[in-house]
Amino acid sequence: MKLSEVSPGMKVKIIRLGQGFPALRKRLLDMGVLSGEPITVERVAPLGDPLEVKIKGYRLSLRKEEADEILVEVVS
Amino acid sequence: MSKEIVVAVAGNPNTGKTTFVNAIAGTRLKVGNWPGVTVEKKEARLEVGDVKVRLVDLPGTYSLSPFSTEEIIARDFLVKERPDVVLNVVDATNLERNLYLTLQLIETGRPVVLVLNMYDEALKRGLRIEVEKLEKLLGIPVVPTVAVKGEGVREALETAVRIAGSVAKLDGHVSYGEEVEKAISEVEDWLLKKGSAVLGKYPTRWLAIKLLEGDQKVSEETGIRELPDLPMVKHLLSAHGELGEVLAEVRYGIASGIVRESVHKEDARPDLSEKLDRLFLNRYLGLPVFMAMMWLLFKLAFDLSSPFVDWLDGLVAGAFTETLAWGLYKLSAPEWFQSLVLDGIVAGVGTVAVFLPVIFAMMFLITFLEGSGYLARAAFVMDRAMHTVGLHGKSFIPLLLGFGCNVPAVYATRVLESRRDRVLTAFLAPLMSCGARLPVYVLFAGAFFGSRAGTVIWSLYMVGIGAALLLGAILQRLLFRGEATFFVMELPPYRLPRAKYLLVHTWEKTRHFVVKAGTYILAMSIAVWFLFHLPPGAKGLEESYLGRLSKAVAPVFSPLGFGNWEAAASLVTGFLAKEVVVSTMGEIYGLSSAEEDEIPQEFPSHSWGEVFKGLPLAFVEAGRNLLAGLYPVSLEPDEAEASLLSRIREVFTPLSAYAFMVFVLLYVPCMVVLAAFYMEFRSLRLTGLMLISHFALAYGLTYFLYQAGKLLGYGG
Structure with a gap:
């Protein structure tokens, strides 16, 4: 599933990043958004977008359209 | 005589890098721009022992990928100019992500010193960092620091000087895997x-x-x-x-391995940031809290500074001008020279001076918001709304400040990271109806719309916002087509900024305005003085170059409903500051004719006394404004204006008056905004484009309004 479809509090792991936008992809990689990395959605902004996620022990915000490029799976 | 060594400072944003640099170099820091771009460059020359050091602060970046101007600057400097050593400032509380950049710095082959900043905070959070192990794993010296207190800063610099120019032995230390x-x-x-x-x-x-x-x-x-x-x-x-992803994974793999071995979490303390975010970013409360914060920001910035604006105005226009006039009189300077100095130069200095308190207050508050971590949250809350019009969440703040004054709004665009967002926001900020336009609205709306004046004025604010949306949409298609923008943004931990940090930053930005923009403002003030007073022997405004120019261009404005030279002349002077439109009209209609100032025969000691008494009063007034709430704007015209009203009613109709107000709102940013914009972006092309696009937009919109109004039978 896409990260944008994950509801807050769910534990997920990144499978891969989309290839569509090279610059976005590189930026995400630089920020530590890598495959295999656990990531949690902390909350959604009051107006419904962007999202706040926690990864590698810090907080990151990204828009839903950017979160669309991040494929994740639920960690059981 | 040893040769100078170059020390570069690199690091992620929000690591206290700027504080570190200030702690080292303090007042010796010179602020400029990197060649050809609008990214701030700071450098300083120092001496460590008998070694001469040139310290260069690189822009804060997360990586050395070539995707942002800042990253390109940092990597070009490291790779092409080859500094003798790199001081890499990292946030000790978030080591893993910071080490990603460290590894890339080591890749450049320069010797690197790891500056483990915010070390005290890491200890407070229960993190135990084994410094020696970290040194061994990375193969570079590590110095723990607390830059806000100045702890360890000197050691870091001395370590850098010691290993400067040595050959970094990285192979065998950090291996990227077989x-x-x-x-x-x-x-x-x-x-x-x-x-x-x-x-x-x-x-x-x-x-x-x-x-x-x-x-x-x-x-x-x-x-x-x-x-x-x-x-x-x-x-x-x-x-x-x-392999881009492979290398990113390898670097992060190494970083997390190093952290696992050298950092131990003793006990998990509750995270203050998490608690604050539960309020600030709350689904339901986030927005109201944000609105309250913005209201407070606006109120503090303008109410707090306004008594000081008045005080400075009194100082320059009163005591200072009188002293100069007295001095010129004593020297028996020719009359035209007195006028040039008093009405041209001093007026220009006055313009710069009265903006000082506003810019200072605004920059102080913005620096506080930025340093505290709330600014990123504000962007998070507002991004959805701003993104629909192609802007970034952080654009909201400069635009909001624009309603008070467009000049600090231009400076406030520095909170944005990408140049595209900065330029676009600064382009649109002058369309927010600022306080200086209000006197024009009050005069014209008061003259024609009576009890509905309030609604009419409100509608003008809306026209400004609408125009910004329209121009924003056009610019994105023309100027920035296809340029990607992201909102991948760190939400840094909340921190209480130190007073020293706030003052240093505020002063830097304020000084920039005075020194850089001030020069242009002064030059333009003098140019306008010549327009008013030449050719020699011209009687009154009508015969001056200003009058002649206005008569020549007046027909251009006929289709907009105000093709008279008086309107044109006030538009020309309105470029100095929009409220000048009112005083020029007054002058032209000969009502509040430029009062013949009495030339003081003695030193104006009384005026200076007023100035000294006035300063403490300004503080009191600022305090009172804070408590009193936003004072309502008086819509009652005073006596001098009342007679101006009747003259205006003869020349304008309600429709053409409205058209005139719309035009004054939009036609050009005032010269102070223009000077600030040029100094920020260093581009004549962009500055020219802003002038032309604003004027075209104003002309088009006003034309449409006026002609449509006429067709609908609102008189012409």
Whole structure:
């Protein structure tokens, strides 16, 4: 599933990043958004977008359209 | 005499890097721009022992990828100018992500010192960092610091000087793993065998890694578009498709390994940021809290500064002007010279001076918001709304400030990270109806719309916002087509900024305005004085160059409903500051004719007394404003204006008056905004484009309004 479809509090792991936008992809990689990395959605902004996620022990915000490029799976 | 060594300071944003640099260099820091771009460059010359040091602060970046101006500047400096040593400031509480940049810095082949900043905070959070182990794992010296208290800062600099110019021994310390290292050496060997001319320009290992990553900028610069058939490179490529991700994973893998071995979490303390975010970013409360914060920001910035604006105005227009007039009289200077000095130069100085308190207050508050971590949250809350019109969440703040004054709004665009967002926001900020336009609205709406004046004025604010949306949409299609923007943004932990940090930053920005923009403002004030007073012997405004110019251009405004020269003349002077439109009209209609100032025969000691008494009063007044709430704007015209009203009613109709107000709102940013914009973006093309686009937009909209109004039978 896409990260944008994950509801807050769910534990997920990144499978891969989309290839569509090279610059976005590189930026995400630089920020530590890598495959295999656990990531949690902390909350959604009051107006419904962007999202706040926690990864590698810090907080990151990204828009839903950017979160669309991040494929994740639920960690059981 | 030893030669000067170059020390570069690099690090992620929000690591206290700026505080670190200030702690080292303090007042010796020179602030400028990197050549050709609007990114701030800070450097200082120091002496450590008998060694001369040139300290260069690189822009804060998370990586050295070529995707933002800041990153390109940082990496070009490291790779092409080859500083003797790099001080890498990292946030000790968030070591893993910070080490990602550290590894890239080490890749450039420069000796690196790891500055473990915010060390006290890490201890408070229960993190135990084994410094020696960290040094061993990274193969570079590590110095713990608390930059806000100045602790460890000197040691860091001395360590840097000690290892400056040494050959960094990275191989064997940080290994990227068997396969990747093999691929890197394959490319290195190939490059060496090829003996390409580019070799001398780049560190070989760095170049090899960038080519493996498929770094577009390096391919362009070197002309090496493809790698040859190398066994390990081929193997990795076929397994992974591309190696950019592999290298990012390898670096992060190393970083997390290092952290696992050298950092121990003793006990998990509750995270203050998490608690604050539960309120500030709350689904339901987030927005109201944000609105309250913005209201407070606006109120503090303008209410707090307004008594000081009045005080400075009194100082320059009163005591200072009178003293100069007295001095010129004593020297028996010719009358035209007195006028040039008093009405041209002093007026220009006055313009700069009265903006000072506003800019200072605003920059102080913005620095506080930025340093505290709330600014990122404000962007988070507002991004949805701003993104629909193609802007960034952070754009909201400069635009909001624009309603008070457009000048600090232009400066406030510095909170934005990408140049695209900065330029776009600064382009639109002057369309927010500022306080200086209000006197024009009050006069005209008062003259024609009576009890509905309030609604009419409100509608003008809306026209400004609408115009900004329209122009924003057009600009994005013309100027920034296809430029990607992201909102991948760190939400840094909340921190209480120190007073010293706030003052240093505020002063830097305020000084920039006075020194840089001030020069242009003064020059323009003098130019306008000549327009008013030349040719020699001209009687009154009508015969001056200003009058002649106005008569020539007046017909241009006929289709907009105000083709008289008086309106045109007030528009010309309105460029100085929009409220001047009112005083020019008053002057032209001969009602509040420029009062003949009495030339003081004695030193104006009384006025200086007033000035000294006035300063404490300004503080009291500022305090009172804070408590009193936003004072309502008086819509009652005073006596002098009342007679001006009747004259205006003869020349304008309600429709043309409304058209005139819309035009005054939009036609050009005032010269102070223009000077600030030019100094911020250093581009004549953009500044010219702003002038032309605003004018075209104003003309088009006003034309449409006026002609439509006429068709609908609102009189013409």
